[in-house]
Amino acid sequence: MDRRRPSLVLLLLFVLCTGAAIVWGGSRPALEQGLAPDLVQFLGYACALGAGLLLISSTVEGAAADPRRLGAVVLAALAVLVLLDLLADDGPDIGAGLGRLVGLVVIMVATIRLAMGVAAAGRVR
Numbered sequence: 001m002d003r004r005r006p007s008l009v010l011l012l013l014f015v016l017c018t019g020a021a022i023v024w025g026g027s028r029p030a031l032e033q034g035l036a037p038d039l040v041q042f043l044g045y046a047c048a049l050g051a052g053l054l055l056i057s058s059t060v061e062g063a064a065a066d067p068r069r070l071g072a073v074v075l076a077a078l079a080v081l082v083l084l085d086l087l088a089d090d091g092p093d094i095g096a097g098l099g100r101l102v103g104l105v106v107i108m109v110a111t112i113r114l115a116m117g118v119a120a121a122g123r124v125r
Contacts, residue, residue, distance in 0.1 A: 003054040004067055004118050010051035011074070011111045017044025018104065041085065048078045048107065055114075067117075070110045077106040 017040050025037035055071025081103040088096035 002060050002121070003058045004060065004114060004121070007051040007054040007058075007067070007071075008111070008114050008118055010047045010054070011107070011114065014044045014048040014051065014107065015111065017041060017047065038085075045078060045082055048074060052078060067114070070114055073110050074107055077103045077110075081107075 021037045021041035021044065024040060025033055028034070052071045052075035055067045055074065058067035058071070060067050080099060084096050084099050084103070
């Protein structure tokens with residue numbers, strides 16, 4: 001069963017939640033963050049988890065971008081992002097920032113590859 005379209009929607013929701021959490025967190029002073037940016041970010045993580053699981057369970061054969069491999073990449077990057085959010089201290093930490101950036105770029109590349117695969121499948125029909 002082709003689960004690439006719902007996975008793409010979930011990954012785009014992850015991007016939206018991540019962007020909203022970054023903007024929301026950046027608009028407040030450091031000591032007045034509250035839980036809202038973290039809750040929005042973890043909602044985004046739930047969307048990415050759903051997308052990764054859908055991609056891994058996909059049974060599409062001969063696709064340009066293998067959905068199972070993309071699902072594994074998304075889940076691995078998501079694990080890094082969640083661990084960084086849970087274990088990294090608040091405040092400036094260049095190592096955690098770099099790890100977060102790499103994780104987000106990996107998910108971005110997977111999302112783009114998935115979008116190109118979904119678009120190519122739509123043209124074939």
